[in-house]
Each structure stands twice: as C-alpha cells, then as structure tokens.
Amino acid sequence: MDTLNALQKFRQHVETYVSLNDAEWEVLAPYLEIITLKKKKYFAEPGKVCNYIGLVVKGSVRYFHIKDGEEITGYFSFENEMASSYKSFLTRTPAINYIQAMEDAVIVNLSYAHMQQLYADDIIGAKMERFCRLVAEHYLICYEDRVTSFITQTPEERYNKLLETGGEVLYRIPQHYIANFLGITPVSLSRIRRRIMKISA
Amino acid sequence: MDTLNALQKFRQHVETYVSLNDAEWEVLAPYLEIITLKKKKYFAEPGKVCNYIGLVVKGSVRYFHIKDGEEITGYFSFENEMASSYKSFLTRTPAINYIQAMEDAVIVNLSYAHMQQLYADDIIGAKMERFCRLVAEHYLICYEDRVTSFITQTPEERYNKLLETGGEVLYRIPQHYIANFLGITPVSLSRIRRRIMKISA
DNA sequence: AATAATTCTTATCTTTTGTTAACGTTTTGA
DNA sequence: TCAAAACGTTAACAAAAGATAAGAATTATT
Numbered sequence: 001m002d003t004l005n006a007l008q009k010f011r012q013h014v015e016t017y018v019s020l021n022d023a024e025w026e027v028l029a030p031y032l033e034i035i036t037l038k039k040k041k042y043f044a045e046p047g048k049v050c051n052y053i054g055l056v057v058k059g060s061v062r063y064f065h066i067k068d069g070e071e072i073t074g075y076f077s078f079e080n081e082m083a084s085s086y087k088s089f090l091t092r093t094p095a096i097n098y099i100q101a102m103e104d105a106v107i108v109n110l111s112y113a114h115m116q117q118l119y120a121d122d123i124i125g126a127k128m129e130r131f132c133r134l135v136a137e138h139y140l141i142c143y144e145d146r147v148t149s150f151i152t153q154t155p156e157e158r159y160n161k162l163l164e165t166g167g168e169v170l171y172r173i174p175q176h177y178i179a180n181f182l183g184i185t186p187v188s189l190s191r192i193r194r195r196i197m198k199i200s201a
Numbered sequence: 202m203d204t205l206n207a208l209q210k211f212r213q214h215v216e217t218y219v220s221l222n223d224a225e226w227e228v229l230a231p232y233l234e235i236i237t238l239k240k241k242k243y244f245a246e247p248g249k250v251c252n253y254i255g256l257v258v259k260g261s262v263r264y265f266h267i268k269d270g271e272e273i274t275g276y277f278s279f280e281n282e283m284a285s286s287y288k289s290f291l292t293r294t295p296a297i298n299y300i301q302a303m304e305d306a307v308i309v310n311l312s313y314a315h316m317q318q319l320y321a322d323d324i325i326g327a328k329m330e331r332f333c334r335l336v337a338e339h340y341l342i343c344y345e346d347r348v349t350s351f352i353t354q355t356p357e358e359r360y361n362k363l364l365e366t367g368g369e370v371l372y373r374i375p376q377h378y379i380a381n382f383l384g385i386t387p388v389s390l391s392r393i394r395r396r397i398m399k400i401s402a
Numbered sequence: 403a404a405t406a407a408t409t410c411t412t413a414t415c416t417t418t419t420g421t422t423a424a425c426g427t428t429t430t431g432a
Numbered sequence: 433t434c435a436a437a438a439c440g441t442t443a444a445c446a447a448a449a450g451a452t453a454a455g456a457a458t459t460a461t462t
Contacts, residue, residue: 065349065352065353067353072352072353074348074349074352074353086338086341086342086345087342087345087346090338090342091342096349097349119331125327126326126327126330129327129330129331129334130320130330132334133330133333133334133337136334136337136338136341137287137291137337139341140287140337140340140341140344141287141288141291141292143341143344143345143347143348144287144288144344145288146344146348147275147276147344147347147348147351148266148275148297148298150348150351150384151266151273151275151381151382151384152266152268152273152275154420154448155448155449156448174408174409174410175409175410176408176409176410180352181352183351183352184449184450185449185450185451186409186410186411187410187411187412187449187450187451187452188448188449188450189410190410190411190412191411191412191448191449192448193410193411194411194412355418355450356418356419357418375438375439375440376439376440377438377439377440385419385420386419386420386421387439387440387441388419388420388421388422388440388441388442389418389419389420390440391440391441391442392418392419392441392442393418394440394441395441395442
C-alpha cells in the first residue's frame with residue numbers, strides 16, 4: 001500500500017459524502033498523515049486523548065475496554081471505515097478504550113488540530129464541515145440501530161440478525177469478539193450457536 | 202408558553218453550539234414551526250417518514266418500539282433537548298418507532314426541507330452546517346456511552362449508574378420505562394431495586 | 403518442528419432474567 | 433365520583449446467562 005494509493009482511498013471516501021475538485025483536494029491532502037500499524041499495536045489507549053480520526057485503508061482495528069482485567073470488544077473498523085475513539089477525539093478528554101490493530105493496518109490520519117485548520121480554511125472549510133457532519137450522522141445512525149437492538153432483541157435474535165447482515169465481521173474475527181460485541185460472554189454465544197444448529201438441523 | 206418564548210429557547214439552544222447574530226437569527230426564525238402536542242399524541246410513527254427535528258421547549262417525549270404487541274421504551278427527550286427519529290429523518294425512510302408526548306409538550310420544529318434550504322442559504326448556511334454537525338456529534342457521543350454501558354456493564358450496574366447521573370429521568374417517568382431503557386423487564390428492575398435496598402440498608 | 407498461546411466447545415453449578423400471574427396502590431378518564 | 437387502567441412489587445417456575453474449569457483443535461511463535 002503506497003502513499004498515493006492510501007491518499008486516493010481517503011479522497012474516494014470523502015467523495016462518497018461530498019464532491020471534491022482537484023483544487024480542494026490539494027488543500028486537504030497535505031494535512032493527512034499515513035501510518036502503518038503492526039498487528040496488536042494501538043491506535044488509541046485509555047488515559048490518552050485520541051488525537052486522530054483515521055480511515056482504515058488496509059487491515060482492521062478492534063475497539064475494546066478492560067473490565068476486571070478482561071478485554072471486552074465493542075466494535076471493529078475494517079477497510080474504508082473510519083476509526084477513532086470518537087468521544088475522546090471530539091471532547092479532548094482521555095479515552096476509556098483501546099483501539100488496536102487486529103491485522104497489520106494502514107490508516108490515513110487526520111489530527112484534531114489539522115481538522116480545526118481545515119474547518120477554518122476558505123477553500124475547503126465548508127466541504128469539511130459537511131463531510132464531518134455527514135460522517136457523524138452516519139455513525140449516529142449506526143449507533144441508533146445498535147442501541148435499538150439491545151433494547152428490543154434477545155442476544156440470540158441479535159446474533160441471528162448479525163448472521164444475516166454481518167458479512168465481513170463474521171469470518172474475519174474470532175467468535176469471542178463477536179460475543180462481546182453482542183453484549184454476552186463467549187460461552188453464552190457458543191450455546192446460542194448450538195441451539196440454532198439444532199433448530200436448523 | 203408563547204411563540205416568542207419558544208423561539209427564544211430555540212435560539213438559545215443553537216447558541217450553545219454556535220454564535221448567532223440578529224441578522225442570522227432573522228433568517229433562521231421564519232423556518233421554524235411551533236407545535237403543541239397533547240399527552241399521548243405522536244411526534245413520529247412507524248411507517249411514516251419523520252419530517253421534523255424538534256427542540257422540546259416544554260414537556261417531554263418518549264421513544265418506543267412495539268415488539269410482540271408490547272411497548273418497549275428506548276429513550277426520552279426533555280426540555281431543551283432535541284427530538285427526532287433520527288435515522289428516518291436523515292435517510293428519508295419510514296421510521297420504526299413511535300415518539301409520543303409523555304406530558305403536554307411544546308416543540309419547535311424544523312422540517313427536513315427547510316433544513317436543506319438553510320444549509321444552502323448564504324447567510325446562515327455555514328452556521329447551520331456547523332450546528333447540525335455539533336448536534337450530531339453530541340448525540341453520537343451519547344450513543345457511544347450507551348452502547349459501552351450495554352457491552353461492559355450488567356443491568357444492575359447500569360441502573361446504579363443511572364441513579365448517580367440520571368437526574369430528571371428518574372423521578373419524571375415510570376419505572377417500567379426505565380427498565381426498558383436499561384434493556385431489561387420491569388419485573389427484573391423491581392428485583393434489582395430490592396437487591397440494592399438490602400445492600401444499602 | 404516443537405512449544406506455547408489462542409480459540410471454541412462442553413459440562414457443572416450459580417445467579418440472573420424472563421414469564422406469568424396475583425395483589426394492593428395510585429392515577430386516569432369518563 | 434367511580435370504574436378502569438396503569439403501576440410497582442412479589443411469588444413461582446422455566447429459560448437463559450454468567451463463572452469456572454477442562455479438553456480438543458487450531459493458530460502463532462520461536
């Protein structure tokens with residue numbers, strides 16, 4: 001994954017939300033930072049302010065909390081998805097979760113300070129505002145759906161829905177991460193899987 | 202609650218996110234619609250596209266789904282909070298939940314169409330973009346926290362946290378709504394309350 | 403290649419939650 | 433004002449989930 005390619009992916013991602021002409025892109029591009037994260041390395045850590053919002057252009061990252069010494073996985077970002085400890089990034093307060101590379105990853109980063117500069121830029125400012133509004137709205141909707149699933153569905157129903165719609169998540173990550181994602185223990189997910197197998201067998 | 206007062210509250214709410222001078226306000230104000238909702242009346246309904254985002258200036262509303270013929274309450278908006286079936290409003294697709302007045306309510310509404318006009322307005326457009334970005338980011342953070350609580354905490358822990366931080370929610374709404382909000386049944390919440398009483402007694 | 407670590411399943415036991423129903427109390431609405 | 437509806441608690445039982453541990457299979461690591 002070379003630099004040009006990574007930047008190109010970022011541009012394409014922005015353009016799924018707002019149009020960008022070359023002049024605008026020329027303003028934006030210099031603010032971006034490309035990083036590589038070896039598997040198990042951290043993008044964000046508890047106690048540290050998350051300074052970047054990044055686009056995962058290769059690999060994937062996993063979000064997790066530590067509770068009673070145990071990792072509890074809450075979310076994932078795959079290729080062409082944004083990654084950030086959003087609350088920390090936006091409010092400039094220490095994060096409470098880890099974000100860790102699940103696979104060797106390449107991420108195109110935009111720092112908080114650079115983002116503020118871009119908002120204030122005459123050429124790209126308005127587009128950035130809109131882009132970030134649309135991104136926030138997009139993830140807001142994702143979270144709305146997720147909260148709804150916790151409120152209205154049983155763990156088994158959530159898992160069945162994930163089987164239908166989950167796609168990538170399902171065969172790229174270990175089952176016990178999925179269990180956490182669903183809000184249950186790995187042991188419980190294993191039992192749910194057995195129940196489902198019996199029914200569909 | 203007279204018209205001027207309601208509009209003033211809306212302006213104040215916007216100004217907690219972005220500054221507004223009188224000229225800008227003069228552009229924005231005509232797009233607002235003030236409605237009164239009698240208790241039990243609906244702000245949004247499943248199957249219908251939610252056409253408004255509103256600021257609750259008096260009273261409160263409750264969000265709920267119907268599952269197996271039962272109401273499941275997922276959220277509330279009180280005074281000086283926004284209300285909308287966000288996904289429906291933003292994506293122009295039918296809502297899947299009700300939003301209903303819990304108490305007689307006054308709401309300052311902005312329609313989707315008007316919002317688009319405001320985004321495109323020379324005077325107020327940039328401010329509106331930023332305001333709506335910040336609102337989306339605010340609720341994104343709320344949802345992030347809520348999902349985290351479902352992932353990392355037991356129902357009892359969620360309830361205890363709500364007791365600490367919940368404030369208004371706790372003494373203005375019935376317990377069985379709170380149970381749904383926490384993702385459990387009313388019976389189960391009643392038992393949790395008894396457990397807590399025994400410990401603290 | 404050998405060893406260690408991870409992952410998933412299964413079993414056992416305990417705890418919690420869901421379900422249903424009953425009861426008294428409070429609130430609502432006609 | 434009076435009947436109906438809503439609300440919260442409790443009980444009893446069933447179902448599900450958590451905790452812990454063991455074991456097999458797979459994957460990583462040296």
